[in-house]
Amino acid sequence: MSxxxxxxxxxxxxxxxxxxxxxxxNDYYKLLMLQLxxxxxxxxxxxxxFSVINRTVSVRLAEIVDIVELDRQLAHVExxxxxxxxxxxxxxxxxxxxxxxxxxxxxxxxxKSMRLCSYKLGKGADGQxxxxxTGTWAEATMWELYGLPIIGELRTREGLKTMDEQELDIxxxxxxxxxxxxxQRLKGIPGLKLADFGTRRRFSHLWQRxxxxxxxxVLGEAFTGTSNFYMARQLRKRFRNMEAxxxxxxELPMVLHAMSRAGLLxxxxxxxxxxxxxxxxxxxxxxxxxxxxxxxxxxxxxxxNAPDWVAEWTGMRExxxxxxxxxxxxxxxxxxxGKDPTTKLLLFSDGLDVDTIIKLHAQFAGVIQPGYSVDDFxxxxxxxxxxxxxxxPRIRVAFGWGTMLTNAMHGCHPRGLDCFxxxxxxCKVTHAAGLGAVKLSNNYTKATGAPAxxxxxxxxxxxxxxxxIPVTV
Amino acid sequence: MSxxxxxxxxxxxxxxxxxxxxxxxNDYYKLLMLQLxxxxxxxxxxxxxFSVINRTVSVRLAEIVDIVELDRQLAHVExxxxxxxxxxxxxxxxxxxxxxxxxxxxxxxxxKSMRLCSYKLGKGADGQxxxxxTGTWAEATMWELYGLPIIGELRTREGLKTMDEQELDIxxxxxxxxxxxxxQRLKGIPGLKLADFGTRRRFSHLWQRxxxxxxxxVLGEAFTGTSNFYMARQLRKRFRNMEAxxxxxxELPMVLHAMSRAGLLxxxxxxxxxxxxxxxxxxxxxxxxxxxxxxxxxxxxxxxNAPDWVAEWTGMRExxxxxxxxxxxxxxxxxxxGKDPTTKLLLFSDGLDVDTIIKLHAQFAGVIQPGYSVDDFxxxxxxxxxxxxxxxPRIRVAFGWGTMLTNAMHGCHPRGLDCFxxxxxxCKVTHAAGLGAVKLSNNYTKATGAPAxxxxxxxxxxxxxxxxIPVTV
Numbered sequence: 001m002s003x004x005x006x007x008x009x010x011x012x013x014x015x016x017x018x019x020x021x022x023x024x025x026n027d028y029y030k031l032l033m034l035q036l037x038x039x040x041x042x043x044x045x046x047x048x049x050f051s052v053i054n055r056t057v058s059v060r061l062a063e064i065v066d067i068v069e070l071d072r073q074l075a076h077v078e079x080x081x082x083x084x085x086x087x088x089x090x091x092x093x094x095x096x097x098x099x100x101x102x103x104x105x106x107x108x109x110x111x112k113s114m115r116l117c118s119y120k121l122g123k124g125a126d127g128q129x130x131x132x133x134t135g136t137w138a139e140a141t142m143w144e145l146y147g148l149p150i151i152g153e154l155r156t157r158e159g160l161k162t163m164d165e166q167e168l169d170i171x172x173x174x175x176x177x178x179x180x181x182x183x184q185r186l187k188g189i190p191g192l193k194l195a196d197f198g199t200r201r202r203f204s205h206l207w208q209r210x211x212x213x214x215x216x217x218v219l220g221e222a223f224t225g226t227s228n229f230y231m232a233r234q235l236r237k238r239f240r241n242m243e244a245x246x247x248x249x250x251e252l253p254m255v256l257h258a259m260s261r262a263g264l265l266x267x268x269x270x271x272x273x274x275x276x277x278x279x280x281x282x283x284x285x286x287x288x289x290x291x292x293x294x295x296x297x298x299x300x301x302x303x304x305n306a307p308d309w310v311a312e313w314t315g316m317r318e319x320x321x322x323x324x325x326x327x328x329x330x331x332x333x334x335x336x337x338g339k340d341p342t343t344k345l346l347l348f349s350d351g352l353d354v355d356t357i358i359k360l361h362a363q364f365a366g367v368i369q370p371g372y373s374v375d376d377f378x379x380x381x382x383x384x385x386x387x388x389x390x391x392x393p394r395i396r397v398a399f400g401w402g403t404m405l406t407n408a409m410h411g412c413h414p415r416g417l418d419c420f421x422x423x424x425x426x427c428k429v430t431h432a433a434g435l436g437a438v439k440l441s442n443n444y445t446k447a448t449g450a451p452a453x454x455x456x457x458x459x460x461x462x463x464x465x466x467x468x469i470p471v472t473v
Numbered sequence: 474m475s476x477x478x479x480x481x482x483x484x485x486x487x488x489x490x491x492x493x494x495x496x497x498x499n500d501y502y503k504l505l506m507l508q509l510x511x512x513x514x515x516x517x518x519x520x521x522x523f524s525v526i527n528r529t530v531s532v533r534l535a536e537i538v539d540i541v542e543l544d545r546q547l548a549h550v551e552x553x554x555x556x557x558x559x560x561x562x563x564x565x566x567x568x569x570x571x572x573x574x575x576x577x578x579x580x581x582x583x584x585k586s587m588r589l590c591s592y593k594l595g596k597g598a599d600g601q602x603x604x605x606x607t608g609t610w611a612e613a614t615m616w617e618l619y620g621l622p623i624i625g626e627l628r629t630r631e632g633l634k635t636m637d638e639q640e641l642d643i644x645x646x647x648x649x650x651x652x653x654x655x656x657q658r659l660k661g662i663p664g665l666k667l668a669d670f671g672t673r674r675r676f677s678h679l680w681q682r683x684x685x686x687x688x689x690x691v692l693g694e695a696f697t698g699t700s701n702f703y704m705a706r707q708l709r710k711r712f713r714n715m716e717a718x719x720x721x722x723x724e725l726p727m728v729l730h731a732m733s734r735a736g737l738l739x740x741x742x743x744x745x746x747x748x749x750x751x752x753x754x755x756x757x758x759x760x761x762x763x764x765x766x767x768x769x770x771x772x773x774x775x776x777x778n779a780p781d782w783v784a785e786w787t788g789m790r791e792x793x794x795x796x797x798x799x800x801x802x803x804x805x806x807x808x809x810x811g812k813d814p815t816t817k818l819l820l821f822s823d824g825l826d827v828d829t830i831i832k833l834h835a836q837f838a839g840v841i842q843p844g845y846s847v848d849d850f851x852x853x854x855x856x857x858x859x860x861x862x863x864x865x866p867r868i869r870v871a872f873g874w875g876t877m878l879t880n881a882m883h884g885c886h887p888r889g890l891d892c893f894x895x896x897x898x899x900c901k902v903t904h905a906a907g908l909g910a911v912k913l914s915n916n917y918t919k920a921t922g923a924p925a926x927x928x929x930x931x932x933x934x935x936x937x938x939x940x941x942i943p944v945t946v
Binding site: 164165166169170172173174176177180213214217218414 | 637638639642643645646647649650653686687690691887
């Protein structure tokens with residue numbers, strides 16, 4: 001039997017194994033946002049703090065994860081990793097529909113010389129990690145997608161230590177079967193478009209890689225890519241049409257809202273700051289990539305108060321609302337603006353699992369025949385029965401599948417331990433421009449910020465269309 | 474990612490991959506029988522033919538397995554493999570309870586210079602393989618355990634070719650889970666003793682190795698070893714007490730019966746030939762290894778007509794009868810001979826699966842409490858409830874688990890193909906000493922031999938205790 005010495009050595013060095021090994025093991029949209037932040041110097045140098053927050057308070061992360069090891073992993077990213085020439089070359093090659101370059105040469109030069117800001121790490125009295133990143137926005141923003149996967153994979157390693165060699169073998173066998181069975185339910189659904197958005201919550205780097213390859217292989221054209229730039233590059237060697245996928249995130253309106261309150265955004269009022277984000281974005285990226293994320297201060301008021309040009313945008317990424325309602329709300333808004341919804345994109349990316357993907361696709365990608373409801377759809381076969389469903393898209397639907405794709409390991413432990421229960425871990429802007437940053441979202445339980453700042457923001461934006469919705473991941 | 478060049482090269486040479494790579498990848502009891510055959514020169518040189526017979530006629534093996542490749546695999550064993558010094562040294566070290574050597578130096582010299590007889594390979598009109606081994610008994614006997622695993626693994630390879638890389642991954646994940654779940658039901662059953670007897674019907678060499686390692690790891694002391702000498706040596710590096718396990722097989726009474734009919738066994742009458750086997754065996758091996766296999770011409774007549782000294786033997790290996798009845802029959806016979814059954818061994822090795830192992834253990838290794846029956850036992854927990862069962866062995870029980878341990882792959886194919894359905898493939902003595910060889914067994918459907926020879930044997934031995942029992946494996 002041949003001996004893979006490299007693997008053996010790697011196994012022996014398990015604890016020394018770095019989780020983030022290249023800076024492009026990060027979500028593509030963070031790069032798109034970083035270029036925007038870099039481009040507008042009033043954004044680039046605004047001071048911000050990102051903070052890690054575990055919304056699943058029952059899982060006391062600081063008592064699970066070894067803080068010394070976490071510190072070593074973060075220090076490696078900060079001190080040893082730099083953007084490599086090979087990656088910069090790959091970024092230089094990224095284009096909009098093959099026409100013009102997506103990244104400016106000056107930005108790529110900035111990236112090469114860029115340094116991340118430092119971090120502050122401690123243990124909270126509540127058993128949670130106290131981890132913050134404070135610096136200029138340009139130095140801080142990329143930390144989100146280094147910090148979350150590192151914490152997640154350190155938790156994974158602690159879980160793996162509960163098993164011996166045979167149990168590990170069975171654990172991964174179960175995880176593979178679970179993934180396979182999920183994908184079999186989706187395989188062959190007409191018009192399905194699905195991408196991996198699971199970097200931040202992944203079980204591990206290698207598992208995410210396994211997952212995206214399995215998705216590409218099983219789902220074929222229905223799997224459109226991954227949010228992870230490094231993974232997308234690896235995948236493209238095997239799947240020609242695989243894309244790095246991404247839009248933009250809450251941090252843009254959150255920081256611009258704070259800047260406006262601090263008087264750093266000229267005459268833009270706080271209530272208009274979400275649209276200023278969109279204005280800068282389309283100035284930077286032109287007609288491409290125009291998918292807005294409307295829920296930072298509530299979707300309903302965002303749509304009602306949006307300037308008419310927002311209806312020109314290609315699509316909307318739904319978050320933090322009942323997704324069935326959110327989709328209908330977007331379609332109704334498009335119609336009120338005289339737009340044809342079938343030319344627009346509705347991107348779901350919040351707490352998806354196979355069931356929700358199937359039900360949302362049934363509702364928006366076709367016509368459910370009389371006598372049936374979304375609850376009658378549980379697998380691909382249900383979509384192939386013309387008595388039940390017709391593939392007539394009401395809108396272009398796509399899915400960005402996260403935690404439940406790259407970290408669906410609960411139930412796989414051979415002795416039934418629950419150490420792989422998914423948690424709702426985020427890394428959010430908590431301070432910007434010297435003020436507390438705020439996110440209201442459509443869900444009261446997902447609001448972040450100091451109570452006084454939240455109250456003030458509610459006065460600015462209102463609370464229309466908001467609700468209490470339990471959060472799993 | 475590191476590259477395992479040896480593995481890559483091996484993968485590329487997949488079709489060239491030899492299934493049998495060392496002559497000790499064979500059942501240990503074949504070696505014990507070979508020494509007996511070698512020791513008694515009237516046995517050693519008697520001409521015999523072994524024939525491969527597929528009792529599952531619905532699976533047309535010659536249309537599945539590539540005959541040219543089968544020929545190449547068999548030729549490799551015949552022409553290229555020899556007993557290696559390292560293996561001979563290991564055999565020299567084998568002892569009875571650590572006291573005296575199990576193999577004679579002269580036999581080991583014979584083994585080193587031994588050549589296998591040649592084989593005849595063709596395709597039958599019935600879609601089955603026509604494969605026979607004709608030579609002296611000493612040259613032919615070892616072929617059984619080269620021929621069966623080669624045919625089995627070639628069939629396996631054809632099945633594996635139906636799957637792409639991802640499907641293969643899922644297939645093996647399912648197989649591992651299936652094995653794990655079987656072993657979990659057995660783990661912790663008080664007094665369980667179980668060994669791997671699955672070489673002849675294994676899915677593949679590597680899978681058998683995986684299975685025995687998993688058994689050793691999960692079952693601990695309850696897993697006593699494997700019939701495969703090579704595997705046992707490999708296992709012993711990890712599990713200290715692992716043993717190569719084996720007794721003797723039908724070929725001994727079948728050949729001696731034919732020799733007796735041909736006048737080559739002195740004044741031993743055909744009806745006494747089964748006991749002559751036992752006499753020679755204990756002359757060769759003394760008090761050790763005395764486990765008889767009584768069913769070659771029917772268990773009931775074997776026991777009734779056995780000389781008193783047969784009751785001194787340590788145990789009985791049950792075959793071809795309803796095992797619950799066979800065990801009771803043996804216990805009753807022991808009592809009729811004034812022997813204490815709790816000092817004797819009852820070894821089950823016929824068509825076992827988890828259910829039958831559990832039910833037989835419940836019946837013979839303890840006392841089933843009033844109000845319960847064997848059907849109330851389905852997993853280890855049932856044995857730990859004193860209201861249900863007490864561990865008070867009625868006899869020493871052991872299990873030699875074959876096909877359903879090393880080749881339980883049905884139901885694992887990701888697209889549901891049935892190419893891994895287990896089949897009942899055997900390699901039996903069909904001719905010996907110029908006559909047709911016969912086996913009656915306890916099951917009419919398992920009788921082998923020409924009809925006239927079977928009739929004659931039924932006249933010699935009678936048909937008491939025989940029945941029709943469907944054969945799966």
